[in-house]
Amino acid sequence: MNAEELRGHLSAGEGLMVEFKRCGSGPQNDLYETICSFANRQGGNIFMGVDDDGAVVGIPSGAVRNMQRMVVNAVSNPKLFPIPPVIETESIEIDGAWVIRVWVPVGPAVYSFKGVIYDRIADADVRVTGIEQITMLYLRKQNEYSERRVFKYVGIDDFDPATIHCARSLAVARTLGHPWGYMDDEELLRSAKLYRKDRRTGDEGYTLASVLLFGKEECISDVCPAYKTDAVARIENEDRYDDRMTFTGNLIDSYDGLIRFAKKYMQDRFVLIDGQRISARDIMVREIVANLLIHREYISPFPAKLVITRSQLVTENASRAMFEGRLTLSDFNPVSKNPSIAGVFKEIGYAEELGSGFRNIQRCSLAYSGRSAILEDGDVFKASVPLTPIxxxxxxxxxxxxxxxxxxxxxxxxxxxxxxxxxxxxxxxxxxxxxxxxxxxxxxxxxxxxxxxxx
Structure with missing residues (x-):
């Protein structure tokens, strides 16, 4: 990194992947806490010799090499870091002063410093102490989709034939000559990539995605005990609720039930988009509910919620996030979190191609209320759609x-x-x-x- 690139980081300030450390008398514990949090989150740059406001205070030229050696030795010390994160260091001269850059890539393990796990939230290093937080951290580190977990003792009798028939009918009605129309239930599940062999263990069977999509309720509760979706309406009684439903059945039934619940408490407004008169409410509800069910980490204990108040529709669900913060159309890069579930939803017309839902939500939100929806990704994905018209x-x-x-x-x-x-x-x-x-x-x-x- 050269001086000009460094100036760009200094002017942008601290954030999720950038941290400034003064380090006047040498590296302190807070430097290693940041190294730990960066390795656990998305990686990032630490600039030693820089004040919190981005002003360069510098490191004495004679101490630069020694400080770099101290940082590397501390990270390699098993008493401080039982699993050492990978780091790289370099020195940069800027306006006659020296700054040390410590580059920390995201690592495959869950890292701790002096027995404490740290995570990066916005521009802060946060201690991870709760079981739920630690669980989400381990989920982020997994290299495979949890929906692909194989349950070799799940059989065809554990699936609801009426739900499979419903999905088959929807696919055939949507696409003339769809192959699901002449497949039996087992062939349909295999063609949807819901039956696989785990090449690591040799286990072969139906996946978590298959159970969530088509399983009977007792089977779902056995393989995914934390699974449920709460729908709450707070229109008149804002302290508690006016209506509440809990969905614990398969995703096909939950999709229909959540949409009916949301439409019940949202005004229908017809608007003109691209010259067509459409129901902005129906499109927003469909996309929000599909997002809540498709892009969700199902092995997390965090319960998913859909809450409707007088002023907004809000959803929350556990997420295996690749990005932390608010999503915008200009820099939105969609990543599929449950491709098998998303594939089935697309086949039956409950979802479209990846990324289209976010665009539809924003277009319809502007038409419905005159304001944009807010979508924020993280360990918990949050969506907020304004309902009060301008x-x-x-x-x-x-x-x-x-x-x-x-x-x-x-x-x-x-x-x-x-x-x-x-x-x-x-x-x-x-x-x-x-x-x-x-x-x-x-x-x-x-x-x-x-x-x-x-x-």
Whole structure:
């Protein structure tokens, strides 16, 4: 790394994969805690000789080599690190001062320093103490999908034939001549890659994914005792709940039940997207529920939740995260966490190609409420979809946001489109337009009569 690259890191500040250490008198324990947390999370750079605010304080040139040797020796000491993480060090000269860069790649093991496991959350090194946290850390370190675990004593009688028939019918209705139409139940499960041989152990049988998708409830509880999905409605009674359902059956039945539950407590709003009048609610609910069931770590004890309040729809589920933080369309790189489950959902029309769900949620969220959904990945994946329309403000700010959304969608606004979008009368929409004109926020559209554009 050269001085210019270092300046880029210093200006960006500390974060999930960057840490500054002053190290005035030498390496301290907090340096090794960060090495441990980086190796347990996503790896990263530690810059020694830098203040918390990114100011370079430097390391004496005569001490640079000795400090690098001290760090390497400490990491190699089994009394400090029972499993030593891999590190690399280099010295960088910047503006007449010396900085030591310690590069820590993510490691295959769960690492500890002085008997304590550390994980990296945002820009902090956090002690991992709870059983649930430690379990999620070990899950992250696994090199294979947990849905592929083989249960050699699960037989065809452990599956619900009605659910398999339902999936077969959906696939055939969706794709003319679909091969599942002429397969028996066992052939269907094998063709969906739900039966495999574990090349490490020699065990052969149906997988966890097959049981979750098509298993009878007692079989699911045997192989995956922590599995359940809670659906809660807090509309009137926000302290407790107005309605609650717990789903412990297979994923096909849970998908249908969760969608019915969500639709029951969400207003249906028809919007125009790409010139078509569609139900934004139905699309959002379908994508949110599919995401909750497909991209979930099922061997985690963390219970999945779907919560509906007056203002938002929120889901939480355990995740085997490759990324920590908020997802954005600009840098979103989808990673399949349960490809076998996702494959079956795609065959029966419950999901589309990887990544399309996030885009559909954002498009429909803007059309439904005028605001974006928030999706955050981590050990717990969280999704929050706003349900309160911007019309609820009935004021200039809500009207301005509506005008912005409509201009992005149609290229212009008019009193008729604004009234339909906000759910107000045309006269009220005209008052909003006059206020926006007076404030200089919009101007007359030179192309469409009685229409306006954003300035």
């Amino acid at each position: 019309a609820a403000a009935r004021g200039g700010e809500g009207a301005f946001e509506a005008a912005r959304v409509l201009c992005e969608r149609d290229g212009f606004i008019s009193s008729s489109t604004l009234s339909e979008y906000l759910g107000v009368t045309t006269r009220t929409a005209q008052r909003h337009i006059r206020r926006l004109l007076d404030d200089g926020l919009i101007s007359e559209d030179p192309v469409h009569a009685r229409s306006y554009i954003m300035k």
